[in-house]
Amino acid sequence: MERQVELKNPSGLHARPASLFVAEANKFASEIFVEAKGKRVNAKSILGLLTLAISQGTTIKIIAEGSDAEQAVEALVNLVASGFGE
Amino acid sequence: MGTRFTGIAASDGVAIAPAFVLSTSVQAVEERRGVPIGPEIERLEVALRAAKGELESLRETADAKLGAEHAQIFTAHIQILEDPEFAGAIRGVIEGEQVNAEFALNQVAKQLIALFEQMDNEYMRQRAADIKDVSQRLLARLQGSSQSSLADIQEPVVLVANDLAPSDTIQLDASLVRAFVTDIGGRTSHSAIMARSLGIPAVVGLGEITANVQAGQLIAVDGAAGLVVVDPDPEEQASFSSRAAGEAEAKARLLALKDEPSQTLDGRRVELAGNIGTPADVAAVLDNGGEGVGLFRSEFLYMNRQDAPSEEEQFAAYREVAERMGGKPVIVRTLDVGGDKEIPYLDLPKEANPFLGYRAIRVCLDRTELFDTQLRAILRASHYGKLRIMFPMISTVTEIRQAKARVEAVKAELRAAGTPFDENIEIGIMIEIPAAAVAADLLAKEVDFFSIGTNDLVQYTMACDRMNQRISHLYQPLHPSVLRLIKMVIDGAHRHGKWVGMCGELAGELSAVPVLLGLGLDEFSMSAGSILKVRERIRGLRMDEAQTLAAVVLELDSQEDVLKKVQTWA
Numbered sequence: 001m002e003r004q005v006e007l008k009n010p011s012g013l014h015a016r017p018a019s020l021f022v023a024e025a026n027k028f029a030s031e032i033f034v035e036a037k038g039k040r041v042n043a044k045s046i047l048g049l050l051t052l053a054i055s056q057g058t059t060i061k062i063i064a065e066g067s068d069a070e071q072a073v074e075a076l077v078n079l080v081a082s083g084f085g086e
Numbered sequence: 087m088g089t090r091f092t093g094i095a096a097s098d099g100v101a102i103a104p105a106f107v108l109s110t111s112v113q114a115v116e117e118r119r120g121v122p123i124g125p126e127i128e129r130l131e132v133a134l135r136a137a138k139g140e141l142e143s144l145r146e147t148a149d150a151k152l153g154a155e156h157a158q159i160f161t162a163h164i165q166i167l168e169d170p171e172f173a174g175a176i177r178g179v180i181e182g183e184q185v186n187a188e189f190a191l192n193q194v195a196k197q198l199i200a201l202f203e204q205m206d207n208e209y210m211r212q213r214a215a216d217i218k219d220v221s222q223r224l225l226a227r228l229q230g231s232s233q234s235s236l237a238d239i240q241e242p243v244v245l246v247a248n249d250l251a252p253s254d255t256i257q258l259d260a261s262l263v264r265a266f267v268t269d270i271g272g273r274t275s276h277s278a279i280m281a282r283s284l285g286i287p288a289v290v291g292l293g294e295i296t297a298n299v300q301a302g303q304l305i306a307v308d309g310a311a312g313l314v315v316v317d318p319d320p321e322e323q324a325s326f327s328s329r330a331a332g333e334a335e336a337k338a339r340l341l342a343l344k345d346e347p348s349q350t351l352d353g354r355r356v357e358l359a360g361n362i363g364t365p366a367d368v369a370a371v372l373d374n375g376g377e378g379v380g381l382f383r384s385e386f387l388y389m390n391r392q393d394a395p396s397e398e399e400q401f402a403a404y405r406e407v408a409e410r411m412g413g414k415p416v417i418v419r420t421l422d423v424g425g426d427k428e429i430p431y432l433d434l435p436k437e438a439n440p441f442l443g444y445r446a447i448r449v450c451l452d453r454t455e456l457f458d459t460q461l462r463a464i465l466r467a468s469h470y471g472k473l474r475i476m477f478p479m480i481s482t483v484t485e486i487r488q489a490k491a492r493v494e495a496v497k498a499e500l501r502a503a504g505t506p507f508d509e510n511i512e513i514g515i516m517i518e519i520p521a522a523a524v525a526a527d528l529l530a531k532e533v534d535f536f537s538i539g540t541n542d543l544v545q546y547t548m549a550c551d552r553m554n555q556r557i558s559h560l561y562q563p564l565h566p567s568v569l570r571l572i573k574m575v576i577d578g579a580h581r582h583g584k585w586v587g588m589c590g591e592l593a594g595e596l597s598a599v600p601v602l603l604g605l606g607l608d609e610f611s612m613s614a615g616s617i618l619k620v621r622e623r624i625r626g627l628r629m630d631e632a633q634t635l636a637a638v639v640l641e642l643d644s645q646e647d648v649l650k651k652v653q654t655w656a
Contacts, residue, residue, distance in 0.1 A: 010393050010431055012392075019165070042171065045169045045170045045171040047172060050210060051171075051201055
């Protein structure tokens with residue numbers, strides 16, 4: 001299960017948005033990954049996400065494997081598309 | 087003479103006491119290969135749980151002592167501790183290489199720290215420091231290390247350390263730690279800021295002070311001078327001891343005034359308040375007997391970040407301040423950007439004359455979305471204490487009406503949604519532009535109060551940029567022209583039954599207090615550290631005499647003469 005989404009919020013996936021993203025990912029049992037710039041990191045890791053240094057306008061791929069993979073991808077794509085309330 | 091070391095003056099004050107050297111150097115980590123994996127993973131899990139427990143209790147202490155904002159750092163530390171790239175990676179190394187947990191931890195931490203240190207962004211580099219702090223904590227738990235801990239301090243000491251991490255400063259017992267001195271750090275490093283907020287003298291950035299001091303050696307510290315004397319001779323000891331005693335005595339005398347009224351000998355009562363930038367500053371205002379917050383510089387919530395704070399984030403900050411002040415008034419100044427205060431993500435245009443340009447209320451009235459978000463957050467928080475709203479940089483009546491229209495629009499939304507807020511919230515403006523000062527009686531009809539911002543008022547009145555050294559002599563807060571404007575503002579407001587405060591630096595200036603009092607100022611707001619000194623001064627004055635003094639200085643023809651008159655008067 002995977003889907004692509006573009007980051008529209010000004011600060012990309014840093015600081016507050018990154019920690020919101022990780023908190024959301026941790027609600028699911030599935031293994032979840034974020035892929036961007038040819039790298040893949042664990043979506044439940046704030047350190048991993050930060051090292052990707054994703055800025056506004058980047059398209060990321062969210063990949064999930066597991067029992068609740070569909071819901072996880074859905075929730076995370078919605079969170080990113082909402083611009084993290086920025 | 088003792089051995090002298092000079093570092094960066096981080097926090098004022100004089101102290102003399104034996105050294106307590108905080109050893110942060112945990113034992114060297116040895117590499118053991120071929121260890122059985124199961125027990126090694128179990129040791130790691132035990133240490134992770136212990137470290138998490140420590141961080142949770144530190145978070146509670148920080149929350150209770152300093153507020154939610156200071157506690158956040160420990161939440162971040164717990165997040166790192168449990169991160170798959172941290173804890174997970176350490177497990178991976180133990181399993182993959184059959185090495186001991188300490189060695190695996192070191193390897194993972196080194197890689198992560200290097201990764202974050204090389205990033206081109208301050209936020210990311212700070213994460214490197216967090217990873218270091220978390221790794222040290224976990225390592226200490228793994229080694230069951232017997233390093234000296236701050237909890238061992240039982241008598242007055244000067245704390246000597248390489249650096250103090252946030253987790254260290256939170257445990258400091260300010261009644262026993264008379265001063266602290268560190269090898270590294272600068273005036274704005276975490277430890278320096280904490281020292282100032284705790285009122286502990288501190289010198290940082292000393293280079294190799296830990297290498298030059300033994301536990302128990304006598305150490306004298308002069309925080310303001312950035313001076314540390316190790317093994318002071320008897321003469322130095324006597325001098326430092328008497329200065330420290332003098333400071334302690336003055337402090338005790340002032341602290342006795344903490345809950346006394348700010349009232350003159352003949353019964354004129356004024357309000358003495360503190361200026362704050364973040365919720366964490368509230369503690370200092372209350373500790374110094376502040377009767378309110380006369381200026382909450384909300385722009386601090388917008389600075390040093392990559393995006394504007396959300397309504398919820400702002401609401402949480404305003405509510406925290408309102409609640410911690412426990413019903414005492416808090417004036418929230420709406421976003422004051424532009425001029426010398428830059429916020430990159432707002433994309434404000436570069437201008438030839440920023441101080442005469444697109445700034446403060448001018449930006450907010452133009453970008454109503456930004457403004458409305460802030461107003462909603464303030465209004466919602468007004469339900470939890472006594473908040474007041476203040477608009478900066480007002481020049482005309484029209485601007486006040488436009489800003490008030492936004493407040494009314496937001497109030498209507500909240501009402502419709504059934505969200506509680508203070509219907510009678512007071513609205514005021516800063517008086518910092520001569521046009522507003524001259525027309526004070528007209529503006530007073532539109533608002534509940536004024537607060538005079540002297541820094542800008544002086545600059546605009548004298549047409550003088552105080553950062554420009556060639557003309558900075560013209561920056562004269564006590565010039566009769568400025569004092570006459572202040573009088574116009576106060577008289578204009580009083581004529582309509584409105585009160586006037588002052589939140590510029592002048593309000594905390596002891597020499598100016600009798601003149602401002604005599605002119606009729608109702609509220610003085612200043613940095614927390616000045617409140618008790620000003621209260622002591624006011625309690626020694628008579629209102630009728632201050633009024634006479636004010637009338638006299640208004641007729642003098644230079645700031646020099648005003649200063650001479652004020653200084654010889656008391």
